[in-house]
Structures are given as structure tokens and as C-alpha cells.
Amino acid sequence: MSGTDAPAAPPLAHGWAGATSGPVTVVLHGGGPGCHATSDFGAVLAALPQRRWLWADLPGYGASPAPRPAPGGAEGAADALALLLDGLGKPQVDVLAQSFGGTVALRLAAARPELIRRIVLIGSQPSAAPGGTSGLRTDPHLASRARAAYYGGTGPTPAKMRTLLAELEWYDADAIPEPTVRARFAASTTADALARAHVTAPTADLGPQLGSVEAPVLVLWGRHDPFAGPDYAAALADALPRGDLTVVGRAAHHPQAERPALVAALANAFLGATPSPLISPSSSRS
Numbered sequence: 001m002s003g004t005d006a007p008a009a010p011p012l013a014h015g016w017a018g019a020t021s022g023p024v025t026v027v028l029h030g031g032g033p034g035c036h037a038t039s040d041f042g043a044v045l046a047a048l049p050q051r052r053w054l055w056a057d058l059p060g061y062g063a064s065p066a067p068r069p070a071p072g073g074a075e076g077a078a079d080a081l082a083l084l085l086d087g088l089g090k091p092q093v094d095v096l097a098q099s100f101g102g103t104v105a106l107r108l109a110a111a112r113p114e115l116i117r118r119i120v121l122i123g124s125q126p127s128a129a130p131g132g133t134s135g136l137r138t139d140p141h142l143a144s145r146a147r148a149a150y151y152g153g154t155g156p157t158p159a160k161m162r163t164l165l166a167e168l169e170w171y172d173a174d175a176i177p178e179p180t181v182r183a184r185f186a187a188s189t190t191a192d193a194l195a196r197a198h199v200t201a202p203t204a205d206l207g208p209q210l211g212s213v214e215a216p217v218l219v220l221w222g223r224h225d226p227f228a229g230p231d232y233a234a235a236l237a238d239a240l241p242r243g244d245l246t247v248v249g250r251a252a253h254h255p256q257a258e259r260p261a262l263v264a265a266l267a268n269a270f271l272g273a274t275p276s277p278l279i280s281p282s283s284s285r286s
Contacts, residue, residue, distance in 0.1 A: 012084045013063035017045045017053040025094040025271060027055040028081075028101025029062070030123070030254070031143070032168070033150050033197075034161065034188030036062030039180065040098050043260035048268055054093070056084060058104060066192045073203060074100065074126075078107040085115055094271045095119045098256065099227075102126070103206065106217075110209040119217045120267045123225055123253045125232065127207035131239035137229035142168070150188070151197040161185040169254040171224050180257065207239070216242040218270040220263065222251035244270070 015038075029040040037055035038045070039062075045053050058077045060066035067076050081104060085091060094117050095105040102124025109116040128140065146168055150160050162181045166173035187193065217240045221233035230247045237243035246266055248255040256263040 010059050010065045010067050010080060012056045012058065012080050014054060014056040014084060017055060018049050019052045022052040023093075024052050024054045024091060025096055026081075026085075026105075027053055028058060028095060028097035028104055030098040031058075031061075031100030033147060033156065033164065034184035034186070034193070035098070035100075036183075036187050038062075039183045039187065040101075040254065041096065041256055044096070044256050044264045044267065047260055047264035051268070051271075054088075056081060058101065060192055060196050062187055066196050074103045074107050074206070075204060077104045078111065081108055082112055082115065091115075092117050095121075096267055096271075097121050097124065099123045099125075099253065106206055106210065106213055109215050109217075110206070110212040113212075113214045116215045118271050119213075119215055120220055120270055121217060122220045122256055122263070123222060123227065124219075124236075125228055127205050127210065127236070127239070130207060130210060130232070130236040132207075133235040133238075136232045136235055138232055139227055142227055147197070151194075156185065156188055158182065158185045161188065165254075168226055169252055170258050171222070171250050171252045172258065175258065210236075210239045211241060213240055214242070216270075217244070218266070219243060219245045220255065220266060221245070221247050222253055222255040222258075223247050223249045224252045227253055 027037045027041045029035045029037045036057050057064040059072060059080050085093065092115060097105045097119065102121030103126040105119050105121060106126050109119060129136065146164060150156055150164050158181055161184050162176060165176050165181065170176050219233050219237040221230055223230060233247065234245055237245035248259060248262060251258050
């Protein structure tokens with residue numbers, strides 16, 4: 001999917017959760033400091049133990065190495081995910097994804113439709129103006145400002161991580177669990193995370209590709225998401241040939257963390273019967 005000048009797709013750290021056999025739902029995290037799959041979606045995975053989950057950390061996040069010589073953006077991450085799925089036997093999978101992970105899923109669904117059955121994406125912004133819609137409430141520079149504030153000055157601290165979660169990801173700041181703060185802070189201060197702290201991955205507007213996504217997509221949006229409003233979510237759902245929309249109240253950018261029972265129920269209902277063929281869980285990590 002990538003051009004010849006793109007960085008080689010690194011191997012993705014991944015693992016299994018939930019049922020010990022059966023069709024697979026891939027879990028992809030967001031792009032904020034310290035994001036990784038088991039932190040972003042741990043509560044949802046625990047709420048749906050009957051599903052067979054394959055979580056993956058995208059390049060440069062969690063336990064996955066960063067691409068060299070430069071970040072590969074959504075295209076490079078989609079390449080890495082395709083390599084992972086191909087290595088596991090080219091299954092057709094469902095995807096549950098947050099923000100940047102949702103953009104990766106859409107990129108892969110457009111390029112390799114045989115790999116993706118259904119997608120639930122949460123808070124993803126794959127295009128500045130999906131479907132050519134203008135005047136949407138968005139803040140395209142919020143992520144870069146937040147990253148600069150978190151890694152700038154004296155550097156990252158647990159207190160700065162709690163502030164980031166409170167201002168961007170959670171509606172009720174008092175409800176943020178301390179283990180979430182600790183897990184995100186630890187993941188944001190690995191050698192790879194610090195090396196790419198001030199490096200912006202290349203961005204590509206997927207607007208022209210949205211019409212090529214054949215898979216049904218549920219756009220799930222926090223009512224109080226500071227990155228973009230429900231009007232953006234509605235435009236995105238309309239731009240997808242088989243798009244649906246659900247707005248979650250009392251939630252910001254990470255409704256799956258703040259309201260996991262509701263998000264789990266919505267995702268499970270939309271994904272419905274799980275796909276086939278099966279993936280063997282013989283390899284739990286790479």
C-alpha cells in the first residue's frame with residue numbers, strides 16, 4: 001500500500017484476550033501520548049469476554065517499535081497491520097478502534113477490503129471535511145498543542161498526564177482512575193515514545209478514499225469530544241457508503257474508557273455475529 005520511499009512497516013506487538021477460539025475482533029488504540037491498546041480498551045475487553053480479541057499496538061506506541069527513519073503515519077500503520085493479519089493467515093476481521101486507530105482501519109479497509117468485515121471507530125478524524133462538508137466544529141491543531149504541552153517544559157509527569165486526560169479524553173475528570181494515569185504515563189516515557197515526542201507523523205486526508213470503504217462502519221462519538229463535534233461525526237458517517245452514527249452523552253474523546261459498559265453493548269450489537277475464518281491463537285505476542 002505504501003510508496004517505495006515510505007519507511008518499512010515494523011512488526012506490531014500484539015496479544016489475545018477474551019475467548020480462546022473463534023473469529024476475531026482487532027483492537028486499535030488512539031494516537032495520544034501513552035496510548036496503547038490494552039489501556040485504551042481494557043475495560044471493554046473485560047466486558048465482552050465472549051469475543052475473541054486481537055489487540056495490537058501501532059508503530060511507536062506501547063510495545064511496538066517506532067518506524068525508521070521517520071514516522072509512517074496512518075498509511076505506514078495500515079501496512080504494519082496488514083502484515084500482521086497476513087502473517088496470521090489473511091483472516092477477515094472486525095475492528096474496534098479509537099481515533100488514530102480508526103483512521104488506520106479505514107485506510108486498510110479501503111486498500112484491502114477483503115481483510116475487514118465491520119468497523120466500530122471512536123473519535124476518528126480521517127478527513128478535514130468528510131464528504132466535502134465545510135463549517136464543521138473541529139480543532140485540527142489540538143493534538144499537536146497537547147503533545148507539545150505534555151512533553152515540553154520540564155517533560156512529562158503523572159500530573160501532566162492526568163491533566164491531559166481530564167482536558168481531552170474524559171468528561172468527568174474526577175472519575176479518571178489512577179491506574180489509567182500510571183499506565184499511560186509509563187507508556188508515554190519509553191525510549192521510543194520520548195524519541196518521537198516532538199516528531200509529527202505525516203498526515204494524509206482520507207476523504208477521497210472514504211467512498212471506497214465497503215465495510216459497514218459505526219461512527220461512535222463522545223458528545224463532548226474537544227477534537228470535533230457531533231456535526232463532524234455525522235458528516236463522516238454520511239461520507240461512508242455504509243456508515244451509521246451513535247453519539248454518547250457524558251463522554252469526551254475516550255467514551256470507551258469512561259463509559260465502557262455502554263460502548264461494549266453498542267459495539268457488540270453492531271458487530272453482531274463474528275467473522276470467519278478463524279485465527280489460531282498459537283502466537284500471543286511479537
